[in-house]
Amino acid sequence: MSEFGAAEAAVQAALDAGARYADxxxxxxxxxxxxxxxxxxxxLTQDESVGLGVRAxxxxxxxxxAVPELSDRAARDAGHRAARTAAASALVPGPPVDLVxxxxxxxxxxxxxxxxxxxxxxxxxxxxxxxxxxTMAEHGADLAEGLYQVWDTAKWFVSSEGHRIDQRxxxxxGGISATSVGADETQRRSWPxxxxxxxxxGWELVDSLELTAHAARIAEESRALLTAPLCPTGxxxxxxxxxxxxxxxxxxxxxxxELDRILGWEAAFAGTSWLDLAQLGSLxxxxxxxxxxxxxxxxxxxxxxxxxxxxSPAVKRDAVRDGRWVGVLAGRDSAAVxxxxxxxxxxxxxxxxxxxxxMTNVGLEPGPHTLEEIVAATDNGxxxxxxxxxxIDDKRLNFQFGCEIGWEIRNGRRGRMLRNPTYTGIGPLxxxxxxxxxxxxxxxxxxxxxxxxxxxxxxxxxPSAPARFRNVRVGVRA
Amino acid sequence: MSRAPMRAGDTxxxxxxxxxxxxxxxxxxxxxxxxxxxRVESALTRFANSAIHQNVAASAVDVRLRVHLxxxxxxxxxxxxxxxxxxxxxxxxxTAARFTPPDPAWPGLTPATPVAPVPDWDPAIAHAGPEQRAxxxxxxVDAAAGLTTAGYCRTGYRxxxxxxxxxxxxxxxxxxxxxxxxxxxxxxxxxxxxHVDRLADLDGTGLGREAAAKARAAVHxxxxxxxxxPVVFEPAAVADLLENLAWYGFNxxxxxxxxxxxxxxxxxxDRAVTLVDDPLAASGLSFDLEGTxxxxxxxxxxxxTRAVTHDRRSAAExxxxxxxxxxxxxxxxxxxxxxxxxxxxxxxxAADPTGVFLAGGQGLGGPAVDGAIGxxxxxxxxxxxxRGLLVSDLWYTRVLDPLSLVVTGLTRNGLWLVEDGRxxxxxxxxxxxxxxxxxxxxxxxxELGRRAVRLPDRVDGVWWEAPPLRLASxxxxxxxxx
Numbered sequence: 001m002s003e004f005g006a007a008e009a010a011v012q013a014a015l016d017a018g019a020r021y022a023d024x025x026x027x028x029x030x031x032x033x034x035x036x037x038x039x040x041x042x043x044l045t046q047d048e049s050v051g052l053g054v055r056a057x058x059x060x061x062x063x064x065x066a067v068p069e070l071s072d073r074a075a076r077d078a079g080h081r082a083a084r085t086a087a088a089s090a091l092v093p094g095p096p097v098d099l100v101x102x103x104x105x106x107x108x109x110x111x112x113x114x115x116x117x118x119x120x121x122x123x124x125x126x127x128x129x130x131x132x133x134x135t136m137a138e139h140g141a142d143l144a145e146g147l148y149q150v151w152d153t154a155k156w157f158v159s160s161e162g163h164r165i166d167q168r169x170x171x172x173x174g175g176i177s178a179t180s181v182g183a184d185e186t187q188r189r190s191w192p193x194x195x196x197x198x199x200x201x202g203w204e205l206v207d208s209l210e211l212t213a214h215a216a217r218i219a220e221e222s223r224a225l226l227t228a229p230l231c232p233t234g235x236x237x238x239x240x241x242x243x244x245x246x247x248x249x250x251x252x253x254x255x256x257x258e259l260d261r262i263l264g265w266e267a268a269f270a271g272t273s274w275l276d277l278a279q280l281g282s283l284x285x286x287x288x289x290x291x292x293x294x295x296x297x298x299x300x301x302x303x304x305x306x307x308x309x310x311x312s313p314a315v316k317r318d319a320v321r322d323g324r325w326v327g328v329l330a331g332r333d334s335a336a337v338x339x340x341x342x343x344x345x346x347x348x349x350x351x352x353x354x355x356x357x358x359m360t361n362v363g364l365e366p367g368p369h370t371l372e373e374i375v376a377a378t379d380n381g382x383x384x385x386x387x388x389x390x391x392i393d394d395k396r397l398n399f400q401f402g403c404e405i406g407w408e409i410r411n412g413r414r415g416r417m418l419r420n421p422t423y424t425g426i427g428p429l430x431x432x433x434x435x436x437x438x439x440x441x442x443x444x445x446x447x448x449x450x451x452x453x454x455x456x457x458x459x460x461x462x463p464s465a466p467a468r469f470r471n472v473r474v475g476v477r478a
Numbered sequence: 479m480s481r482a483p484m485r486a487g488d489t490x491x492x493x494x495x496x497x498x499x500x501x502x503x504x505x506x507x508x509x510x511x512x513x514x515x516x517r518v519e520s521a522l523t524r525f526a527n528s529a530i531h532q533n534v535a536a537s538a539v540d541v542r543l544r545v546h547l548x549x550x551x552x553x554x555x556x557x558x559x560x561x562x563x564x565x566x567x568x569x570x571x572x573t574a575a576r577f578t579p580p581d582p583a584w585p586g587l588t589p590a591t592p593v594a595p596v597p598d599w600d601p602a603i604a605h606a607g608p609e610q611r612a613x614x615x616x617x618x619v620d621a622a623a624g625l626t627t628a629g630y631c632r633t634g635y636r637x638x639x640x641x642x643x644x645x646x647x648x649x650x651x652x653x654x655x656x657x658x659x660x661x662x663x664x665x666x667x668x669x670x671x672x673h674v675d676r677l678a679d680l681d682g683t684g685l686g687r688e689a690a691a692k693a694r695a696a697v698h699x700x701x702x703x704x705x706x707x708p709v710v711f712e713p714a715a716v717a718d719l720l721e722n723l724a725w726y727g728f729n730x731x732x733x734x735x736x737x738x739x740x741x742x743x744x745x746x747x748d749r750a751v752t753l754v755d756d757p758l759a760a761s762g763l764s765f766d767l768e769g770t771x772x773x774x775x776x777x778x779x780x781x782x783t784r785a786v787t788h789d790r791r792s793a794a795e796x797x798x799x800x801x802x803x804x805x806x807x808x809x810x811x812x813x814x815x816x817x818x819x820x821x822x823x824x825x826x827x828a829a830d831p832t833g834v835f836l837a838g839g840q841g842l843g844g845p846a847v848d849g850a851i852g853x854x855x856x857x858x859x860x861x862x863x864x865r866g867l868l869v870s871d872l873w874y875t876r877v878l879d880p881l882s883l884v885v886t887g888l889t890r891n892g893l894w895l896v897e898d899g900r901x902x903x904x905x906x907x908x909x910x911x912x913x914x915x916x917x918x919x920x921x922x923x924x925e926l927g928r929r930a931v932r933l934p935d936r937v938d939g940v941w942w943e944a945p946p947l948r949l950a951s952x953x954x955x956x957x958x959x960x
Contacts, residue, residue: 398907453936478953
């Protein structure tokens with residue numbers, strides 16, 4: 001049975017069983033990853049999975065059922081079971097559920113891909129990781145690790161409103177890390193970030209990272225960090241590199257503006273949000289330099305698509321404009337609850353998972369400066385880059401981040417390397433202290449965003465650039 | 479491609495055996511192959527704002543094949559269990575193995591080995607429908623008596639078969655159920671959770687009542703200055719200690735890489751600490767992903783580190799035997815204890831199978847419980863703390879350095895000031911930055927509770943079991959305001 005045929009059969013079965021709305025995602029995903037350690041290949045994995053997931057709305061209650069096959073019988077059974085599950089939900093009912101309108105379309109979309117990552121020979125990919133990790137080991141790393149990952153996803157979406165959309169999204173990326181082990185602690189350096197940089201693009205992204213060219217440097221830095229002075233403790237001006245700022249955006253803005261969190265739908269696990277919908281449009285989130293967009297249309301960024309998993313087309317919107325909070329990440333049902341007119345940010349981690357509100361590409365619009373200018377304008381501070389640890393409270397306010405490396409900034413110049421740099425703060429106070437922002441934007445990709453029960457892993461993008469924040473508490477330690 | 483089904487009545491073990499045979503036919507007898515076939519039926523009913531808002535079920539099958547051929551290794555998986563689908567999987571993995579760089583550290587296959595029978599499992603869990611999960615949610619919501627509630631009820635059943643070309647095979651089934659929820663009162667949350675292997679033991683009413691009592695006791699919190707405080711951790715908070723010790727301390731790969739603090743034979747913990755990984759105690763299988771038999775493994779005995787966990791690869795690196803801890807993530811994250819128990823005081827006994835203490839009741843001859851204290855075991859520990867904090871749960875813990883296992887995170891779902899052995903005030907959440915081994919070091923553990931409670935992990939098949947724990951000191955490094 002064709003993918004569209006199976007999806008249509010499942011939708012019809014759900015309607016026949018009493019659903020007033022139903023949609024289906026058929027997905028066929030191929031995944032490949034390879035890891036290397038100290039000059040040898042450690043693992044090569046190629047996974048492939050096909051199935052369909054049906055979402056049914058009976059009255060005001062949702063049900064979802066997924067099966068690993070596309071036969072007519074299996075599809076119809078899944079549709080029927082989704083409706084039955086929705087009916088059971090009515091035992092603990094909630095308020096009426098509506099869906100904001102989306103024009104049904106028949107469409108196809110593919111992410112740009114110059115070099116098919118699954119078409120590149122395993123020998124070429126393996127040799128790259130072997131060479132990079134061998135170089136790191138030869139330059140002092142006790143543990144030299146490299147990896148790449150590839151996802152090739154074809155999906156077919158059908159809804160009872162008439163959507164019929166197919167998409168193909170290829171994602172890939174990779175990175176290397178060098179760890180040096182001391183008597184009491186370890187130091188790690190990664191390029192371009194720990195477990196790599198990713199995008200909705202082909203192998204050309206991995207080629208552009210030039211992993212081998214950076215291997216010796218990061219190995220030597222990891223060794224040097226073992227004897228570097230500790231990051232000072234206290235309040236100072238903090239300059240963040242773009243990679244670290246991408247995660248700062250992800251944790252303290254991206255999750256905070258998820259409408260399902262704001263509405264309490266994630267209260268028991270991922271948490272809620274400090275944001276109150278009554279303040280949408282008026283709340284000062286950050287300084288006037290802070291403009292953050294929700295933009296799934298960025299070519300090659302990891303959170304890009306043609307249509308989300310409810311059939312809403314990719315559209316660029318503002319989340320924060322000139323420091324003021326103006327937008328959220330939403331789905332069709334959560335938007336209706338909040339009285340908004342658009343969803344567009346709902347995705348499912350595979351055929352067996354319920355679509356839910358996820359970040360797309362949530363990032364900073366470029367600023368007017370360069371990193372060199374920011375450093376030159378700083379009399380006394382710390383520059384930190386490349387994330388090592390991240391933690392934030394369940395309302396997305398109180399955060400503490402650790403970075404792999406820091407540098408002392410004195411009189412406008414980058415000075416000594418600093419080990420164990422950490423900083424902490426409260427989201428809106430931190431963002432209001434941003435007074436310089438670079439134009440050197442990179443669309444960083446985060447392929448490991450956990451959310452939901454059962455757990456789902458989301459792929460998100462975060463355009464960001466180096467920036468300066470005033471009077472930040474740094475050097476927190478045990 | 480043809481989607482012809484396998485022969486009617488094929489079991490997961492039949493499928494695993496056919497895949498091994500196919501590898502041998504296509505690649506010759508020198509090819510080494512191991513296959514795991516897993517079929518899962520999982521369901522989760524999720525509620526928020528006191529209503530079911532997400533209600534899901536999924537059937538899944540996974541055929542995972544690892545091949546070692548002419549010094550090279552590749553792994554692949556698929557979910558097409560048709561004749562053609564399995565052949566495509568085998569051909570794909572064989573092709574990958576031929577073209578990947580050499581794997582000099584290949585540890586070989588598990589030889590034919592006796593595997594213990596799988597513990598009993600509850601068919602009621604396997605057959606649970608959405609109506610039963612909804613009824614348990616209804617009970618939780620009702621027991622919260624008007625407070626806003628959120629959480630989940632889940633059931634899961636899996637059957638797994640293993641076969642390899644060394645003539646080893648095994649199969650087993652497991653089932654588990656869990657509930658985890660909060661009640662919310664005036665901006666304060668209280669939590670209760672439970673992991674069971676008998677559906678009848680799941681107590682939505684008891685959990686809802688406990689969560690509500692905690693939430694009501696957590697309202698109007700005061701802000702305390704950061705600093706070092708003595709603490710009583712409830713089992714949910716202790717579970718976080720166990721999880722981080724498991725991932726970073728007792729992980730054999732990290733140990734081999736010298737990134738773990740673990741030093742077998744050394745008294746690294748207080749004498750009160752005994753840690754046992756015990757996958758057969760509940761919802762576990764008697765073999766791992768490489769077919770190695772699983773068993774209870776003492777990692778820490780009365781404060782002295784005794785072992786770390788291994789799969790075949792990390793074991794071969796150190797010249798020891800696998801402990802049966804291979805899992806799907808071990809090539810990336812290492813072999814990790816995933817069913818870890820902190821033995822309660824005075825016993826190496828099992829967990830309370832119900833895992834629920836009813837708030838507002840009277841203890842087992844000990845101090846009375848109140849809203850903040852959900853059980854008499856915790857009440858006893860609190861009664862012996864002069865001034866300190868009662869910590870219900872930890873949240874978003876992340877490792878700053880794996881070797882010293884310095885972790886930062888926050889309290890969540892209830893934090894209270896204890897003075898002269900009594901709860902006096904609710905406290906706003908605090909951030910901490912602490913070395914877990916140091917906090918559990920000799921002399922640092924003042925007291926353990928007498929009953930362990932089994933708590934669900936985010937992942938099926940993984941659980942943590944612990945009594946409440948009283949520590950001399952915990953390093954809080956920030957308050958809610960920064």
